[in-house]
Amino acid sequence: MPFYVSPEQLMKDRADYARKGISRGRSVVVLQYDEGVLFATENPSRALHKVSEIYDRIAFAAVGKYNEFENLRVAGVRYADLRGYSYDRVDVTARGLANAYAQTLGTVFTTESKPLEVELVVVEVGSEPATDQIYRLSYDGSVADEHGWVVMGGQAERLASVLGDGWHAGMTLRDALALAVRVLGTATDDGGKPRTLEATGLEVGVLDRTRPRRAFRRLTGPALEGLMPGKGGAHAAERSGVADEPGDATPAP
Amino acid sequence: MSRTDANPSGRLPDAFTTPGTASFVDFLSSYAPELLPGNRALPAGSWAAELSAPHGTTIVALVYEGGVVMAGDRRATMGSMIASRSIEKVFPADEYSAVGIAGTAGLAVELVRLFQLELEHYEKIEGSLLSLDGKANRLATIIRSQLGLALQGLAVVPLFGGYDLDRATGRIFSYDVTGGRYEEHDHHAVGSGSVFARGSLKKRWRPGLDEVGAVAVAVEALMDAADDDSATGGPDAERAIYPVVATVGAGGYRRVPDGDLAAATDGVLAARRAARGGDPR
Numbered sequence: 001m002p003f004y005v006s007p008e009q010l011m012k013d014r015a016d017y018a019r020k021g022i023s024r025g026r027s028v029v030v031l032q033y034d035e036g037v038l039f040a041t042e043n044p045s046r047a048l049h050k051v052s053e054i055y056d057r058i059a060f061a062a063v064g065k066y067n068e069f070e071n072l073r074v075a076g077v078r079y080a081d082l083r084g085y086s087y088d089r090v091d092v093t094a095r096g097l098a099n100a101y102a103q104t105l106g107t108v109f110t111t112e113s114k115p116l117e118v119e120l121v122v123v124e125v126g127s128e129p130a131t132d133q134i135y136r137l138s139y140d141g142s143v144a145d146e147h148g149w150v151v152m153g154g155q156a157e158r159l160a161s162v163l164g165d166g167w168h169a170g171m172t173l174r175d176a177l178a179l180a181v182r183v184l185g186t187a188t189d190d191g192g193k194p195r196t197l198e199a200t201g202l203e204v205g206v207l208d209r210t211r212p213r214r215a216f217r218r219l220t221g222p223a224l225e226g227l228m229p230g231k232g233g234a235h236a237a238e239r240s241g242v243a244d245e246p247g248d249a250t251p252a253p
Numbered sequence: 254m255s256r257t258d259a260n261p262s263g264r265l266p267d268a269f270t271t272p273g274t275a276s277f278v279d280f281l282s283s284y285a286p287e288l289l290p291g292n293r294a295l296p297a298g299s300w301a302a303e304l305s306a307p308h309g310t311t312i313v314a315l316v317y318e319g320g321v322v323m324a325g326d327r328r329a330t331m332g333s334m335i336a337s338r339s340i341e342k343v344f345p346a347d348e349y350s351a352v353g354i355a356g357t358a359g360l361a362v363e364l365v366r367l368f369q370l371e372l373e374h375y376e377k378i379e380g381s382l383l384s385l386d387g388k389a390n391r392l393a394t395i396i397r398s399q400l401g402l403a404l405q406g407l408a409v410v411p412l413f414g415g416y417d418l419d420r421a422t423g424r425i426f427s428y429d430v431t432g433g434r435y436e437e438h439d440h441h442a443v444g445s446g447s448v449f450a451r452g453s454l455k456k457r458w459r460p461g462l463d464e465v466g467a468v469a470v471a472v473e474a475l476m477d478a479a480d481d482d483s484a485t486g487g488p489d490a491e492r493a494i495y496p497v498v499a500t501v502g503a504g505g506y507r508r509v510p511d512g513d514l515a516a517a518t519d520g521v522l523a524a525r526r527a528a529r530g531g532d533p534r
Contacts, residue, residue, distance in 0.1 A: 053377055075269035077377045081277055086288060101265035104270075111262075131501055 001236075014115045018139035021117030025063045027153035029183055030121050031167055032132055033176035036199055036208040037123050037214065040180035041153075046220075051205040053216035055080040057125050059207050063153035064118035064139075068094050072101060072120065078191035082251045095122030098135035112160020117137050119152045125207040125215055129169065151183070177204065178229040199224045277374035278367065278395065291364050291398030295405060306407070307336035309361055311446035311478045311485040312343065312353035314414045314425045315458055316439055319466035321414040321423030321503030323351045324448070324471040326479060327494050328486030329358050338486055343497040345506040347372040350388055350415030351499045355444030357407045360399070364409055368392055385417040389426040389434055397432025414441045416501045423501065446478030446485035453477035464500055468509055471498055473515045488518045 028041040028050055039051040039061045050069075051061045052075050062069035079100055084092045101120060109115045120137040134146040149167045151159045166179045179200070185195040205218040211217065219227065268284040278289065286292045307329040314323040325342035328335060336358075343353040344365050352368060354361035371391055374381055383391070392413055399409060414428040425437040440458045442450035453474040462470065472488070475496050479487030488495050495514035500507050 047380070049380065071270050071272065072274070075265045076268045077374065078263060078277075078280055081370055081374050081377075082285070084283070085277075085366070086285075087283075100263075100265050104265045107262040107264040170262075186434055 003137065011110075011245060014139060017246075018109075018115040018117050022064045022119050022139065023154040023156075026151045027155055027159055028061045028063050028121070028124060028152055029149070029151050029159065029163060029185060030061055030134065031149040031163065031171075031176050031180060032129055032134075032169070033171045033173050034129065035173065035210050036125050036206050037132060037134070038173065038180060039121075039123075039205045040175045040177065040184065042184055042197060042201055044201050045203075047165075049203060051203055051218075052216065053205075054097065054122070056089060056213050057090065057207065057209075057215050057245050058094050058097065059122045059123050059205065059216045061123075061152070062118055064116070068116045069118040069120065072104070072116075072118065075104070076101065076122075094122050094133045094135060098122045098137060101137050101247075102141045102143045103138060104141075105137060109140045121146075121150050121152060123207055125209045127209065154236045155188065159186065160164055164187055173206065174227055174229075177227050180204075199228050256481075268503050275375045275378040276391070277371050280374075280390075284358055289398065289403055290360065290367065291395075291401065295401065299440065304407075305331045307340070307358040308484070309340060309342045309355050309358045309444070311442060311444040311475060311482065312355050312412045313442040313447075313450045313454060313471050313474045313478075314351075314353065314412050314437075314440065315454060315462075315467055315471060315499075316423040316425060317462040317464055319421075319423070320464065320500055321351070322430075322464070322467040322471045322498065322500050323353050323412065323414045324386050324468075324496050324498040325353045325474055326475050326486045326496050328484060330484045333483075335486075338489065339494055340493070341497050343499055344369065345499070346388065346392075346413070346415070347376070347382070348505045349382070349501060350385065350413065350420060351501050351506060352392065352413050353412055353443075354411045355447075356409035357402075360402065360407055361409045361411075364395055364399070364411070368395055371395070372407060382418070384419065385415045385424060389413055389436075392426075393432045393434040395426060396428050396430070400431060403430035410443050412441060414501060416503060417507075418503075421503070442474065442478070444481035444485070446475075449477040449481045450474040462508065464502070465513075468498055468500065468513065469517045469520060472496060472514060473521045476518070476521060488514070490518070 026042045030039050041050050043050055048066060052073055053218055054060045060073055060076055076097055080092045105116055117140055122135045124133045126132050136144045136146050136150050136151060149163050151163055163183045181197050185197045187194045204224055206217055207215045209215060274280060282287050298317060309327060309329050312325040323343050327339050329337040329340040343351060344375040346369055352365055354365060372388060381515040408430045411428050418426050425441050427435050427437050427441050440454040457470045458474055476487055479485040495511050498514060
């Protein structure tokens with residue numbers, strides 16, 4: 001004979017389960033810079049991506065269980081391509097995609113035996129920073145419209161305070177990457193030391209608003225090396241030093 | 254599986270989350286088959302003869318040292334009328350390939366859109382580019398699905414060219430209406446003016462052409478086709494309408510700017526005037 005479980009307890013158990021799964025993964029940081037939006041995460045794999053292109057101006061980042069968010073990514077690409085094919089390319093929006101994801105996550109959370117252990121960010125770059133859209137979706141289908149930056153995954157709260165202090169509007173790509181690398185390498189709660197991350201262990205992508213059609217670009221190899229803090233000459237070091245001081249917003253050239 | 258299975262909760266339908274295919278055409282045929290160009294119900298009978306729809310004409314392609322050049326004239330005809338003098342019939346299929354289409358213009362443009370999406374969809378889902386042969390085969394599949402329309406007289410015949418990243422050469426593929434795919438060597442032309450363009454290409458193409466030389470050969474072949482085929486438009490200096498000429502090499506797809514085409518056209522005309530020795534005929 002089944003025991004009675006109150007709906008509150010049921011939902012709480014599911015949420016705890018999902019949160020536990022998500023917090024095991026490495027964090028992803030998403031932050032705006034003057035010419036687009038930067039995604040960065042620690043990911044030694046060159047093939048299993050956490051950051052991907054969805055459509056011309058839209059990209060996707062996820063933490064949690066790989067098979068679950070990979071499935072959602074493919075669904076998002078199909079959703080966007082079908083929409084663009086039936087209407088027009090400009091009619092594919094991050095808001096529509098975020099809604100579809102929210103409904104999917106929410107329905108799975110309430111009706112299926114196991115919630116999806118994922119957290120997603122859907123980003124669309126506009127023609128200027130003010131028109132960029134960043135949506136953060138949780139395992140239960142809740143959507144948040146974020147401004148400037150987002151951190152997801154394990155240690156998200158602690159990293160968010162570091163990122164929130166360091167971020168300011170109008171950062172250059174180099175400054176934004178330096179901040180992201182610093183945030184990802186900060187000390188863990190259990191008494192670890194701050195680490196200096198190498199380019200080879202990072203997965204970095206940008207939605208670059210200056211690119212003509214498909215704005216998404218992965219930064220790998222020499223392109224990433226050249227942008228890493230401490231690389232690319234004295235000028236770079238000087239610039240990334242400036243980035244640590246909030247309020248010193250360098251306007252886009 | 255069809256769109257009727259959409260869950261009232263608004264969650265993405267099962268077809269979207271079913272793992273498997275990286276092909277947009279396969280996804281469409283399972284989820285929304287009515288959107289595929291080849292799947293539309295057609296009235297019975299041979300009505301296409303009376304139907305007048307714009308028709309695109311000549312496309313030429315040739316290989317040069319390090320890539321391939323594809324060019325198409327700008328005319329679309331409807332019977333004996335010129336339907337458009339500025340239509341574009343050569344498109345980037347993706348970063349490393351180009352597709353030009355002769356035949357019923359409306360269907361051709363739709364097929365190109367589907368083909369471009371097919372390649373981009375694969376690239377996004379798999380995270381890598383299809384091989385050039387893979388792309389050529391996908392185009393064959395799409396053309397084959399149009400056989401019903403082709404039998405009704407609404408044929409679409411593409412020419413596909415691209416830069417093969419593995420072999421580091423340009424390659425050209427031609428097709429027939431049944432989806433047959435044939436690799437062409439050195440150069441090829443399709444469409445109503447193709448007979449004249451092929452003759453011109455045969456005389457002008459030579460191994461080891463550079464990019465500028467290859468663009469000039471392509472422009473000249475289209476001028477020769479326009480000379481003898483009423484459905485092919487020549488370069489129109491007065492309105493500044495020049496053929497669409499694209500090069501695809503290791504650096505990717507590049508559309509040749511009108512300024513370069515004007516120079517190439519002038520070069521051909523000057524050479525011909527000189528060859529005639531000033532005789533105005």
